[in-house]
Amino acid sequence: MDDRTRLTDALIQAAAFPRKEFRHVIIKIPSAEHADVLPSIATPFSRTPDMELGSLDRLPLELWYETLFYLDMRSLFMFRQTNRRSRQIVDSLKEYQLVISHGLEVLCALLRTELAVHVSLFEFYTSLCTKHCALCGHFAGFIFIPTWTRCCSKCIEIAPETHLQTVASVRRRLNLTPEEIAQLNPFTTLLGVYSLPKPAILRPIMVVSIHQAIMMCNRRPRARPRIQPARSERDRKYSFAGSCVLPYYHKQTGRVEFGVACSGCELARYEDREINADNVFEFSTRGRLFSENGFLQHFIQCKHAQVVWGLSSKTNDEWNLRHVRG
Ligand SMILES: [Zn+2]
Ligand SMILES: [Zn+2]
Structure with a gap:
């Protein structure tokens, strides 16, 4: 460790602290559940694979890695469960191991909300290695999963891009068809407590990005007045129910920062x-x-x-x- 790193560590220890209150109002998966799941999704079986993957096994390993890297997380998860051979291949991906090690809660949330089909391993890994909020440029310790946006807590709370509303209210307000709603990747929120300063339990409800819905309406070919975002008070619990902690992984040093x-x-x-x-x-x-x-x-x-x-x-x-x- 060089002098600058030592001094930085000393300064952080003395004059900084890990602000954790925001982590309690967004998606949380109990760590006890992680502890049980982690070995089964991060390590191959100890026995040698006795089954192959048919004609797919004739592909060069480089092509395997290239394909799996751009596969969505749900497909990758399902493929890994095919047999011991597929599990061995997926587990040998360095990027998979890193997102499992540092983003297990996010993966869990993606699978449970069924948004995992919209996020590839490449996108997951890229976000893990991205330090700054895509919306304001400050340090981002979070991910907004409906639109897969690297975010800081402030942008999750107030940025229009992270504003979610119930599907029912968006459909009513913007007169969207079921096909148009489906294009916006609606998802059902996970049961949890998602509000500041007063805790509020949010029961599962289908929500969608109002920002994307408005952009879709403004792209409609038929002439109609452009729709502006509403000025009404946003319901922050929906935005919180679409957000997870995702630390920053420094590729060169291997340090993980929250x-x-x-x-x-x-x-x-x-x-x-x-x-x-x-x-x-x-x-x-x-x-x-x-x-x-x-x-x-x-x-x-x-x-x-x-x-x-x-x-x-x-x-x-x-x-x-x-x-x-x-
Ligand atoms: Zn200061
Ligand atoms: Zn931000």
Whole structure:
């Protein structure tokens, strides 16, 4: 570990924390269920395969990998269950092992909502290795599964692209046909608690992306006025019911990041300071998650984080700050 990595780790330990409250209002699969399932979906049988895959076995291994990499997750899952040989081939894919290791909850949610047919192993792996939110560019520790969008918590909460509504209300509001609704990949939410600040149990209900529905309407060939997104208060529980934690996997280092929040910004919030126009920087960063490198950049600018760091250790001084600035 080099000096910069050591210093980054020390800074994060002293002046940052893993913000976890958002994880409790989105899709959660109990870890006990994972523990039981993981060995069966990540490791091949110890016995040598005694069955082959027929004429498919004549394909070169490179072609196998290429095909499986672009297969949707449900088909890949089903193919793996064919026999010991197929299980051995799928398990030998490095990308499969990584998404199973770090995105098991997401895979579970995809299979249970039947959205797995819309996401390939390639897309899953690419999102796992993507650090930034596709909508705002900040660190993304989540995935919005109906449209398979790498997201941060803020965009899940407020961005129009993650706005879900019930199929019944979208059909009524936009006058969509059943065929048009089917093209929008509707899915049934999983039973769970999906709301902030008050917990609310959401029973299974079919929902769809209102953003995609409006785009579809605006592409209709027949002339009609363009539809604008409604200004009414969105029901956030539907967006939460379409979202999962998905950490960032760094290909070069193998480090896995869930994102950290700034303790300094959090403390400033609790000090009940007035947020005014001159304080835009602080306002925009509160509640945000940072990657490890992102937090380092934030720390250089955040006087609150520097105060926390200063309080945490008498030995941290200008020498350390000079090293952070590089
Ligand atoms: Zn975002
Ligand atoms: Zn800060």
